[in-house]
Amino acid sequence: MLQQLATRRRMLPALIVVLAIGTLGIWGCADHPTDYENPADGIVTTKTETALIEAATLMEWIDEGRLNSTDPNSRDKVVVFLVGTPAAYTTGHIAGAQLWNSSTEYALTRLEGVAASGSMVITGPVLDTILSRSGVDQYTTIVLTTADDFNKATRAWWMLRYWGFPKERIKVLQGGDAGWVLAGNTLSTEVPTVTPSDFSVRDLAAYSEFGGxxxxxxxxxxxxxxxxxxxxxxxxxxxxxxxxxxxxxxxxxxxxxxxxxxxxxxxxxxxxxxxxxxxxxxxxxxxxxxxxxxxxxxxxxxxxxxxxxxxxxxxxxxxxxxxxxxxxxxxxxxxxxxxxxxxxxxxxxxxxxxxxxxxxxxxxxxxxxxxxxxxxxxxxxANQIENEDEAYFSSGGTTTPPPGGGGGGGGDSGC
Structure with missing residues (x-):
């Protein structure tokens, strides 16, 4: 009996410490939520009402330093693509925007059914080249614009959806470049310098589904x-x-x-x-x-x-x-x-x-x-294109999923 009492006395200080730590943890979550830094808390680009955004929204993101951000801690960077010809890009584009060449990176001739056809969706390796050279990674929201018809941008939207991009991570600029100028902004002829990434559409398989x-x-x-x-x-x-x-x-x-x-x-x-x-x-x-x-x-x-x-x-x-x-x-x-x-x-x-x-x-x-x-x-x-593309999509990526899954739309704090 005396041995049991001695043992209990030795355990009491440890129990007090455990209870104190638990109380501090609860206090920290309840009264000081800012003491816990959730990397998903700063994500705003995924929370637009729809995938169509106005020039003012894009300008706000640019002013916040999200465009082509090189901050290693950023979980919400932005990459803008002008979907069009090199000539259109050279004439003028939103400052910091990069070219998605609609002449060579927009459609391919591929075998489907019983014959090859043109205007088919681009392959995974082609899209990987576009994305990686532009610095896109798992924390990027892509904004598509055009100096031409709106369908230039929406074709790129459709291809990104097909290749598994979460809807909240792709936006299309209302009015394109013309709408940007109409809102009081200017265009640039400078080509931005960006840091390439090693991102691949295969990385999307960790948190998204192939869009066949x-x-x-x-x-x-x-x-x-x-x-x-x-x-x-x-x-x-x-x-x-x-x-x-x-x-x-x-x-x-x-x-x-x-x-x-x-x-x-x-x-x-x-x-x-x-x-x-x-x-x-x-x-x-x-x-x-x-x-x-x-x-x-x-x-x-x-x-x-x-x-x-x-x-x-x-x-x-x-x-x-x-x-x-x-x-x-x-x-x-x-x-x-x-x-x-x-x-x-x-x-x-x-x-x-x-x-x-x-x-x-x-x-x-x-x-x-x-x-x-x-x-x-x-x-x-006979569905050769989707068979080939889904196999590529599922073949394994190298990057980690973003916080909150689904392209980094949010996440629980754990409190």
């Missing part, structure tokens, strides 16, 4: 049309936003409704979107609402249709998918040399409804002998 669901391949497009024609997906909508199309003489994808990419712009501008309420009202004329389960968009080559994709995904948060090959690829598959399962000017199986509407002169696709002989439209091997 944002892109529609030719096989998926044919199956989607067949499903609409058969009545399997009656509430799904399809918008063709090429603009100025004669559907009888020029042809279109069967269930697509004809819209125009620039119908969403403020009149007299090429890069300024209308107020949200006006765009929602315009979409409603095609039956596209918040309740629509999915809206497909296409154009000629996957550029113009990135405008409604951005509006639906980046502003409204409604389900949408962009048909990458669009009418350029679809119309080529109307050639009689294409196997019937892939031919786009035939009726959907089990229906009397054609996959296409109108008449056109199809191109002559260069058929791949292996895929044309072996693959059907539902064969996953």
């Amino acid at each position: 669901d944002f892109r529609v391949s030719i096989g998926e497009a044919i199956r989607a049309v067949d499903a609409i024609n058969s009545g399997t997906t009656p509430d799904v909508k399809w918008l063709d936003v090429r603009g100025g199309v004669d559907p009888v003489a020029g042809g279109k994808i069967g269930p697509a409704q004809l819209d125009s990419w620039n119908a969403y712009y403020v009149a007299g501008t090429t890069a300024t979107l209308q107020p949200v309420a006006d765009m929602v009202a315009h979409l409603a004329t095609f039956g596209v609402t918040e309740a629509t389960p999915l809206t497909y968009v296409n154009c000629q080559g996957g550029v113009k249709c990135s405008v409604p994709f951005f509006i639906l995904d980046g502003i409204l948060g409604w389900p949408t998918q962009s048909y990458n090959g669009s009418w350029g690829q679809w119309s080529a598959y109307g050639n009689d040399t294409v196997a019937d399962a892939w031919e786009t000017d035939l009726v959907s199986p089990g229906t009397a409804t054609s996959r296409s509407f109108g008449t056109w002169t199809p191109g002559t696709p260069v058929l791949d002998p292996v895929s044309h002989a072996a693959y059907g439209i539902a064969d996953p091997r």
Whole structure:
């Protein structure tokens, strides 16, 4: 008994110390939260209402020193890309902005389905080159602007979403460079000096998902049309936003409704979107609402249709998918040399409804002998681009995830 009492007396001071430390910890969290520094607390760029930002917001971030920041402790740097030609960049750009060359880094010819097609999404290594030379890392919010049509910036937005970038880490500048100047700012001709990074889209796999669901391949497009024609997906909508199309003489994808990419712009501008309420009202004329389960968009080559994709995904948060090959690829598959399962000017199986509407002169696709002989439209091997890209995305990165996950949008303090 005496031994037990002695032991308890020896333990008492230790217990008092433990209780004191615990009390101090609780006091520190409750009354002095600033004593704990959460690296996610200083993140502001991920908290905009939508992915569309005004010039004033970008200027605020620049004034805060976020643009091309070299601060090793920064968890919220900004990189601005002018998406356009070298000539446009040389003429003038937002000070500190870097070039995303729309002539060479915007689209590739790649094998998909039974033939190679142009205007396809760029590969992971190509995007890695753009991002790493520009200093983008896991703590970067990318702002896209253009000196041309708004669709230059939104095509880049769509490609970044496809490659797994969290929505909160990509912004598009309302009005582009013209809007920047209209807000009272100036352009520069100086090329910024930036510190490259070793960032790769493969690093995104640690906290984000590959965005294959944002892109529609030719096989998926044919199956989607067949499903609409058969009545399997009656509430799904399809918008063709090429603009100025004669559907009888020029042809279109069967269930697509004809819209125009620039119908969403403020009149007299090429890069300024209308107020949200006006765009929602315009979409409603095609039956596209918040309740629509999915809206497909296409154009000629996957550029113009990135405008409604951005509006639906980046502003409204409604389900949408962009048909990458669009009418350029679809119309080529109307050639009689294409196997019937892939031919786009035939009726959907089990229906009397054609996959296409109108008449056109199809191109002559260069058929791949292996895929044309072996693959059907539902064969996953025929989705070569997404198979290749997802494998690259998942092949392992080298950087650590940002605080809070999801591109560094926040995180718990632990208190």
